[in-house]
Amino acid sequence: MHDHHDASERLASYADVLAGELPDTWTSAHLPSNAKDDLAELAERIWDLDLVAAHLAEHPLTEAAVLSRPDGAQFAVLNRHDSRESFLIAALAPHALPDEAFRAVPEPNGIALGDDPFLGAEQIAGDLLARYDRALAQTRHNALAGIRSSEPDRVVLTWQLDGSIATVPADDRASAVLTAHGFVQDPPSGLYRLSGDDTQAQARALRAIGPRLDALGIRTALQHPAGRSAPTAAPTSPPPVPAASRSQAVRSR
Structure with missing residues (x-):
């Protein structure tokens, strides 16, 4: 227990210094071993097919520190099991974007860091961050x-695999209508998203925004994956859950 506690303290302290030394503004948060759900979600978002992926294949994630920037960028800092005094850092994939957005984008594979966080920050700033x-x-x-229409007076509503619906409003008038019916903007991506947690509420919102946008001269179109149909007032089943994670489905290309 004592060794594990010391390793956790080193990780948290190291990440705190990194956050203060990186360009722009970063904050640091430690995820201890009992934060199992957060760690599982974090492991799915590791954006790496090289060093860090190989490490996690042998050593499942049991704790981490997360560095976050206000625009949504995040890094995960991990202890290395082959050396008590060194660390790994990996980029985290943004969770607000659809899987298709990652296709043909090279993974920003992580790097190994020594025990000096000041040198580590220089390594990150000079390579991984860019x-x-x-x-x-x-x-x-x-x-x-993938979502924006080439027609200025048209809003394309695109169904996502998690059951939500995303779009890019044609203008401020469309933005106001979408916001009034439950769409929430994700500032880092610019997307407006309508949650699919309540499919009946989602269906009501979709029925309502069509006439309102049409009255403004803005047409709407709904895109959805094969096998998906538009929501009804009384859905017979909940939205399907993706069979594979983004890291499995998108990175294995």
């Missing part, structure tokens, strides 16, 4: 391109 920012920019561009 690759991560490029990958983030590309995925966000892909997400917007």
Whole structure:
């Protein structure tokens, strides 16, 4: 217990220093071993097919520190099991974007860091951070391109695998209508998203926004994956859950 406690303290302290030394503004949060749900979700978002992925294949994630930037960028800092005094850092995939946004985007694979967090911050700033920012920019561009219509007076509502619906409003008038009917904007991506947690509420919102947008001269279109149908007032079953995680479905290309 004492050794494990010491390792956790080192990880948390190391991540705190990294957060203060990286360019821009970063915060650090420690996920201890008892935060099992958060750690499981974090492991699914590790954006890596190289060093960190190989490490996690042998050593399941039991704790981590998460560095976060206000625009949604995040890193996971992990202890290395082959050396008590060194760490791994990996980029985290943004969870607000559809799987298709990640296709053809190279993974910003993580790197190993020594025990000096000041040197570690220099390594990150000089290599990983730039690759991560490029990958983030590309995925966000892909997400917007996949949803935005080329017609200025048209809103394309795109059904996501998690049951939510995402769109990019044609203008401020459309934004106001969407917001009034439960759509919430995700600032990092620019997408407006309607949750699928309550399918009846989702169906009512979809029926309501069509006439309101049409009155403004803005047409609507609904895109959904094969096998999906538009929600009804009395759905017979809940929205399907993806059979594979983003990391499995998208990265194995």
